[in-house]
Amino acid sequence: MRQYLPLVLCCAAVVGARADEPPPPASPTQVCLSPNNHVLGPRSGDRPLPLLSGDPQHGFHSACSAPWSTLSPKNEALPVAECFQGSLLRLDHVSACGLPPGPLWVSSRWVITSAELSHATSRAATCQQLETGSWAGTRDLNLECIPQKKPAPKSDPAQPAPAAAAAPTPAPPHH
């Protein structure tokens, strides 16, 4: 036990020190996912809001642009159903793009949320740096592979096609 004593003391000191420190600021994702988060209104007046369809698993697609008055005709706050990467907010049952009501995504750049107002945020911009290293190497593509499945036996035509067949394949070039 004596040989582990320094390690135990060290851990206790670290825990003690952490207890004294102020809590770290909430990350954007945490702010975005705070309970009862609502979109209160547009951030930029009556400019149209770019809306996306899709989901994180299958990718996002540009749906349409619509003003806030179309999203919320009665200018009511809209609940945030989901949050992606702390900046993309999912609004359910929205019929802004001329489609049946469904989920649409909007960037937090264009709308104000209740979570944002309730959290004190820093006014400083994040430092950025340009990538100007010249490398004598080619950047490889990290493409996901699609497992090859054996074709279904011809004797059973009623069997559904394998899921891999539905995966997107590159279209031939259009000339």
Next chain:
Amino acid sequence: MSADAPAPAAPARAPGAVLQSLLLAAVALFFLNLNVMGTASPSKRFSQDLVYAWFGDEAWLYPRPAAPGAGARDLQRRVVVVMLNEQALALRGARWPVPVQFHAQFLAELAVLKPRGIFLDFLLLDPAPAAETCELLQVAQRLRTERIPLYLAVTRAEDLALLESPGCQGPRGVPIRASEVFTPVAVLRQVDNSDFVSRRYPFEQRTAAQAPGSGVVSAAVRMYCEAGADAPACLTRLTDYESADAGFELAWSPAGDPFNQRWSHEPCAPRISPMRAVLNEPVLPRESPCPPVATLFADALLNPELDPALGLDNDTLFNITQGSFLMVGGNFRGSGDLITTPLHTLLPGIFYHAVALQNLLAFEGQPKVRKEFRAPKLLFYGFDLLVLWLLAAIFLWRQRLLQRSRPGYYSPFELSTAARAWIAPLIARWPTPVWIVVGTVLLLLMATFRWLQLIAVAALVVALVIVELRVTPLAERHERLRALTLYALAMLLSLGVIAVAFWVGYAWLRLPPGDWLGYLSFVAFGFFVAHAATLEFGRRIDELHLARSSGEGSQ
């Protein structure tokens, strides 16, 4: 000139002096433009780079909109780089290479900013799923409806056909053609053969066989012209150059755009003093961490948490982007899209187009173009000859003044007879081979250790001055002082001529900053060598001519 130099010629009369100075100027012009191997003269290009490194942030040289004192009108002519990075892709669940559907989403976001035009500096050459291509076409059509022109980078005009999506329709069921919603622009990069620096921006991309104006117009040129009142006339004027690789020179500033200070941890207003050249230190910056064009990172645009200071109601964001030219480029590690700027630093390729557009805006469509692309070419080289002629005349005037008081005395820097007599016994102590070895070792050390060069030159000058002061008679010292004063006066006068020539060439003839280093080198020592050589040449010709004349006379 040493004592065993050719005998001095008699003071030339006015026509003779004029011809002599003209010959000196022609010799200088020839050597300053000597280009046997097809590589550009390093002194010419380096002169230009130094001018921009030292004075590029001065409005008299480069009146870019971000320069201090820019008015409200200038802010309407802003160019803003929007930099796509890995973090921005991650915010939409995408990754490099940028998927076409990300471009579609991102362009829809940019439309909110109400820019004057958008340039997408991505070559969309690889086949993409038809649905994604259609999504991009639909967004592009939406931008077109909102009167926001969308310029797309291509390697040749036919590239746009790759984006045609036959089944793609607009909101009213009308098929969307890529050629109707995109304006293809060339993104070919030009470099100088001597150092691979991108100082020049092409007007258009075409082969030598094609007629001027028939190629794919470069991005910045087309964007500038289409933002003006008479686009066809502007395009015709800017592409009317005979040479297929004609381009305009990029004025460049070492100072970053003040907007970039929000994200750059380096100061955006660096000072590069010309004194660094005197102190034998690097005279150009090592990198450009704060680029000269306002730069907005895409991740900060997509996520307000990354730059809350863009405004709770996006006011700062709209101030910088509304009515601006948005240049969308990528900055991904290892993607290879980098340019070497005229300050010899590396920046992402999009800055090449952004600075080119900034140049066209700053110089109101009259950018600086090298004399080799101008017509009539002889007129512009004639201007150079005129400047060198004036410099040669100043040199000869100084020489004549010296000759009047002391014939045969040409250079104020040669050792006096007394100093030579004092040094001679020291040199005589060791034989020639020893001096050769000592000299070789010293030169090797100075070549290896750069700091030794400045010390060695300073020590040599101080030692020779001390020797001269100790051994030279007072009258000769006065003569030396007079010669040095005349030399300094001639140098000052020559500098004045160079400055005026620089300004006339830059402001009136639309030439890039002239080869002032070349001019200066001829004023400081080149004319001495050229003059001695031409005198000897003249003397030989006179001898031959006299011999022939006397031979004819005796017959």
